[in-house]
Amino acid sequence: MSKRGDAKKARRRKRLGGTRRVPDAIVAQLSAIPDGIVADLAEFDERITARDWTFDEEQSDDDYAVWFFEPSGAQVDDGLPVTSLWLDAAEDGAIVRVVLVGTTTPHPFTHAQLFEHLEAIETYRNGDPVPEFG
Template identity: 40%
Template sequence: MSRRSDQKKARRKKRRAARDQTWLPEGMGERVAEVVADLEEFDARLTERGWQFNDPEHPDDDVGVSWFWPPSFVDEDGREDDDDAMRATVIALLEDEGGEIAHVLLAGTADDYQFDLGELLENLDVIEGYRAGDPPPVFEQ
């Protein structure tokens, strides 16, 4: 084979590899676009209230996407003795069979409260008002 032919085959192989990485089954493109749009809207609602998106460059595979509430930060002394106690209140979204589940991890504790997205939005004021050492919050159901 000629050098030109080898280069052409290499380029074709590279294009196919890139295409195969981004390929989605038929009909999935709309679902992916819908999920991304919902996530962008959810992110906008949280960030306009002051929540900060956790660094996507260093994601935790168990968490998915998450935000933290800066006013809730506690120093090491304000946390429970549990090593899993959070330094700030965190909202983490995880995909479940029934849809997305929001996990709320309260600052200073290892407590994990789970909500669907509608319930979470209804309880944001309670979540944002919680500070380490407060009695456990009462959420609307």
């Protein structure tokens, strides 16, 4: 399916089903990870979805938990059609990687750093100068 089709499908899912949370099946798959980390994942999900990020069930799997910021969506020639972030199970979700709409470069953040820069990430639109996250 095309990037545009994926974005349209995600918008429809959000409109029909409200804000998605990390499904129980994904949390169950993560049960091999220490309890504190799973609790952190649930807290992270609550915090991020409260800011209009959507959990991406299609892109998430045993290795990655992925969210996207639908208001950033754009038709792009290269890069992602929407700003996305993900946690890697191999890193116990300690690092949040963000790829801005229309780009392919991941920006790594700790959870604290992410929330310090989240407003700049959310206001970024395709074609804007990429913020400096120093």
